[in-house]
Amino acid sequence: MRAAWDEVYWLFGCSLIAEEARLYAEAGTDPDHPWRPHRVVERVEEARDAISLVLEPVDGHILPHRTGQYVAVAVDLPDGTRQPRQYTISSASGSAALRVTVKRVRGSDGAPDGQVSTWLHENAHVGTVLDVSQPAGDLLLDDSDDALVLISAGIGITPVAAIVDDLAQRRPDRPVHLFHVDREPETHALVADVRDRAQRLNDVRALTWYSASEAEGSAVRSGRMDLADVELPQTARVFLCGPLPFMQAIRGALVARGIAPERIEYEVFGPDRWARQPKSGAA
Numbered sequence: 364m365r366a367a368w369d370e371v372y373w374l375f376g377c378s379l380i381a382e383e384a385r386l387y388a389e390a391g392t393d394p395d396h397p398w399r400p401h402r403v404v405e406r407v408e409e410a411r412d413a414i415s416l417v418l419e420p421v422d423g424h425i426l427p428h429r430t431g432q433y434v435a436v437a438v439d440l441p442d443g444t445r446q447p448r449q450y451t452i453s454s455a456s457g458s459a460a461l462r463v464t465v466k467r468v469r470g471s472d473g474a475p476d477g478q479v480s481t482w483l484h485e486n487a488h489v490g491t492v493l494d495v496s497q498p499a500g501d502l503l504l505d506d507s508d509d510a511l512v513l514i515s516a517g518i519g520i521t522p523v524a525a526i527v528d529d530l531a532q533r534r535p536d537r538p539v540h541l542f543h544v545d546r547e548p549e550t551h552a553l554v555a556d557v558r559d560r561a562q563r564l565n566d567v568r569a570l571t572w573y574s575a576s577e578a579e580g581s582a583v584r585s586g587r588m589d590l591a592d593v594e595l596p597q598t599a600r601v602f603l604c605g606p607l608p609f610m611q612a613i614r615g616a617l618v619a620r621g622i623a624p625e626r627i628e629y630e631v632f633g634p635d636r637w638a639r640q641p642k643s644g645a646a
């Protein structure tokens with residue numbers, strides 16, 4: 364029995380190593396030196412506890428990426444450990460530089476502050492050099508004509524910003540529905556950025572909810588995101604990004620509204636516990 368497990372382990376390990384080698388080869392990355400130093404060329408305070416860092420490769424060799432992908436950023440912490448974390452590239456593919464947008468994770472109920480996000484907020488300024496991995500991830504913008512429904516909560520707006528940027532540059536005729544929920548306007552990262560690019564789209568509907576602030580208007584509401592009275596094209600492709608319970612609730616509501624589960628994709632900003640129990644929230 365133990366030998367069988369050993370074999371499964373090694374087969375799985377070998378296939379991951381082969382996949383990693385393929386990705387490195389595709390990007391021209393030396394597998395012995397997978398980190399590419401990038402210099403922060405711009406830092407933008409996007410919202411309370413959210414910054415964008417625009418990163419340019421020190422060697423001038425831009426890492427190609429596809430819209431929707433993320434990079435890992437590795438930092439050396441004061442305790443001597445080196446910690447990598449993933450950050451979605453919040454700008455479209457083809458941009459001259461990579462932009463990542465980082466929410467500062469503050470500890471609550473006795474839990475410590477997030478290590479890497481805090482370090483980046485306190486130490487990453489124009490001129491700082493960070494180690495960045497090659498882009499990865501398969502939540503990608505497709506090239507079909509299907510309407511897109513982009514649903515995000517909080518810092519989950521980062522892939523939405525990249526997708527809207529891409530569509531504004533390449534596919535302004537593709538119908539887009541943008542639904543976002545944030546705590547309040549002060550915490551709503553990339554709001555102006557997404558709004559500016561959305562204005563270049565020819566068929567776009569946008570609705571924002573603020574859960575902890577009074578807001579009423581044609582495009583903004585108070586409270587939790589509620590899609591009950593919102594028009595949803597049945598053949599749309601849906602992207603979800605936000606905390607897991609939020610995505611589970613929204614996915615359930617979408618499926619109940621008749622959207623086929625295979626049309627709904629999602630990105631989890633942490634270990635994907637949903638993939639291990641995909642039925643939860645699919646009511």
Ligand SMILES: Cc1cc2nc3c(=O)[nH]c(=O)nc-3n(C[C@H](O)[C@H](O)[C@H](O)COP(=O)(O)OP(=O)(O)OC[C@H]3O[C@@H](n4cnc5c(N)ncnc54)[C@H](O)[C@@H]3O)c2cc1C
Pocket residue numbers: 433448449450451452464465466467468469470471473474475476477478479480481500518521522630631632633634
């Ligand atoms: C594919 C992907 C894309 C992502 N994109 C983005 C993005 O665009 N923007 C973004 O801001 N983030 C993004 N993330 C999340 C990001 O990678 C980090 O997880 C996030 O920044 C937190 O990292 P940290 O080091 O600051 O927190 P960590 O130090 O990893 O802590 C995480 C949480 O664990 C808690 N914790 C730690 N230790 C303990 C303990 N001993 N007891 C109790 N609780 C503890 C902390 O309080 C905190 O809430 C993405 C993640 C993935 C996987």
